[in-house]
Amino acid sequence: MARTKFPVEVLTPEGEVFNDEVEMISTRTATGSIGILANHTPLLAMLDPTELRLYRSEGEIVRLAQGEGYLQVADNHALILVEEAHAPDQIDRADLQEKLQAAQDAYANAEQGSEAQRQAARDRRRWEAFTRIAGGE
Amino acid sequence: MAQQRDVKNRIASVKNIQKITRAMEMVAAARLRRAETRIAALRPYAGAIRRMTRQAAEAAGNVPALPILNEHDNEQRVALLLVTADRGLAGAFNSQIIRAGVRTAAEYQAAGREIVYYATGRRGVSSLTFRGTEPRQGFTGFTERPAYANAREIAQALMTAYIDGQVDRVEILYNGYISPIQQEVRRETLLPLQQATILEESDEERETGGHEAGAPHALVEYEPEPEEILQRLVPDYVEISIFRALLESTASELGARMTAMRSASDNAGDIIDDLTLEMNRARQAEITQEIMEVVAGAEALS
Numbered sequence: 177m178a179r180t181k182f183p184v185e186v187l188t189p190e191g192e193v194f195n196d197e198v199e200m201i202s203t204r205t206a207t208g209s210i211g212i213l214a215n216h217t218p219l220l221a222m223l224d225p226t227e228l229r230l231y232r233s234e235g236e237i238v239r240l241a242q243g244e245g246y247l248q249v250a251d252n253h254a255l256i257l258v259e260e261a262h263a264p265d266q267i268d269r270a271d272l273q274e275k276l277q278a279a280q281d282a283y284a285n286a287e288q289g290s291e292a293q294r295q296a297a298r299d300r301r302r303w304e305a306f307t308r309i310a311g312g313e
Numbered sequence: 314m315a316q317q318r319d320v321k322n323r324i325a326s327v328k329n330i331q332k333i334t335r336a337m338e339m340v341a342a343a344r345l346r347r348a349e350t351r352i353a354a355l356r357p358y359a360g361a362i363r364r365m366t367r368q369a370a371e372a373a374g375n376v377p378a379l380p381i382l383n384e385h386d387n388e389q390r391v392a393l394l395l396v397t398a399d400r401g402l403a404g405a406f407n408s409q410i411i412r413a414g415v416r417t418a419a420e421y422q423a424a425g426r427e428i429v430y431y432a433t434g435r436r437g438v439s440s441l442t443f444r445g446t447e448p449r450q451g452f453t454g455f456t457e458r459p460a461y462a463n464a465r466e467i468a469q470a471l472m473t474a475y476i477d478g479q480v481d482r483v484e485i486l487y488n489g490y491i492s493p494i495q496q497e498v499r500r501e502t503l504l505p506l507q508q509a510t511i512l513e514e515s516d517e518e519r520e521t522g523g524h525e526a527g528a529p530h531a532l533v534e535y536e537p538e539p540e541e542i543l544q545r546l547v548p549d550y551v552e553i554s555i556f557r558a559l560l561e562s563t564a565s566e567l568g569a570r571m572t573a574m575r576s577a578s579d580n581a582g583d584i585i586d587d588l589t590l591e592m593n594r595a596r597q598a599e600i601t602q603e604i605m606e607v608v609a610g611a612e613a614l615s
Contacts, residue, residue: 187361189461189556191354205536220369221536222545244545246365250533257361259461259552291380291476295469 180214184230184254186240186261193261194238200231201254203247212247212254219249223258225305239264241309243302267310276303317599320592324585331581337402338574341567344457345493348564352490355560359553366511366546373539376508379547381472384505385481391421392429392449392471392480394503394555396487396562397437399456403570406488406496407436413498414486415444429480433467433559449474459563464556472551475504487558488565494572496565501558503551511550 179199186194201212204226212219228242245258279299286293370376395414397407418428430448432438438451450470455463474480483504488496535542 187358189355189358189464189553190351192357206541207536210536218533219536220365220372220533220539220542222542246362246542246546248361248365248368255361257358257365259465291473295473299469 178233182214182252182254184256186228186230186256186258188258188261190260193240194230196230196232198230198232198238199234200229201247201256202229202231203242203256205247210247212249215252216249216254218251219247221247223247223256225302227264227305227309228256228258228261239309241267241306244298262306264309267306269307269310272303272306272310276300276307279303316595317592320588320595324588324592327581327584327588331578331585334574334577334581338571338578341571341574342493345564345567345571348560348567349490352557352560352564355553355557359557362546362549362553363511366543366550368533369535369539369542369546370512372533372535373543376511376547377540377543379544380476381504381506381548381551382508385478388426388481390427390429390480390482392431392474392483393417394431394433394467394471394483394485395437395441395448396485396558397432397434397440397456398562398566399435399453400566401436402573403566404573406566406569407434407440409498410486410488411437411440413500417484417486417500418446429474431467431471433463433562456559456563456566459556459559461552461556464559465552468548468552468555471503471555472548480504485555485558487562488569490561490564490568493568496569499558501554503554506547506550511547 181197181199184194184196184198184201185192199213203210203212204224205221206224210221223242223245225241225243228240230238230240232238240261241264242256242261243259245256248255248257279296283293283296283300286296376382393414395410397410401407414430418430421428428446430441430446431450431452432441432448433452434456435453438448438453441448452463452467471480471483475483482502484500485503486498486500489499491497
């Protein structure tokens, strides 16, 4: 059964990635997985790296690897701001592997409890999520 | 005869140089258009981040006391981030940033502060190293097309140094983009971040005119609490400021290269004109010489 559609905009610092009507959004906030349907209550959420799914319909799903970001729902309009969003097949796995390794090394070398260590942990989490997405289902 | 051939060779080589500078000018012009588009593409994102920050700050009642908002009591060590390019051949583009950086450093040193350099672009890193003031960290290989991830890496390095107390103030120097033929050196303070810059309405919001959340604030759900969201939103300002500086610097670099290459092409044209004149003179002199020889020979016979 077709659900009601609502407009979604996905913006990154490098431009607009998606702007269309969808039936459902599925993503991950700092507190857990979330699904947004039409007429959702106003919301401001912080997003963590994960696979963002935009359901144009039951069978047509746009998948994007999302970095950290924010989701705002207001007036039945969803705005997703993310630092980066890539189609899973456009991720360079070798490059990702390198970045993940660098983040792991940085984490291991950073002083316990320092800001450098927190940043490395954040990088590591992002690249791990992207690796899972690029790795296929 | 020999002189004519020399001049001909020189004309040919200047023509080749002119072809190269023309090509570089056109490449820079094409890339400049893309760079301008990217500056424009950042605006809606930056505007939306600001609106969300204000919304969250209103809900939280205030901006939490984050370490990057916190001024250090004793501003002993000042970090300067010099934004240069990986390549030269762009007029004064790189040297004016280095010069401004050295001047700023001298001012601070005269006031008894220590300077820590950071640099983007191979030109900046190598110039600083050559001067014996090696940057604490250099970021290279992306200045033709900076990605947000590059800005994030730089912002993280600077914020980490600030929070962990290795530096007490961070300033950025970059070439601001005004038009293809006009750039200006800009100097801005990145850290400590001012609360005022976060909460004031910016030009880009007025330009993009996005919609404020229409619902009364009490009805908005926050996930997690607005205070926690702000802890991540506020550092985003530093990333966005650096990203904007990188994008403007790239556009400025291409504009400066375009201008430099155009005047190089014009110069080559002038040199070709001069050399052509010289060659014609030499040819004329040779012809005159030959005629005189023929006439002299005829006179000797008569």
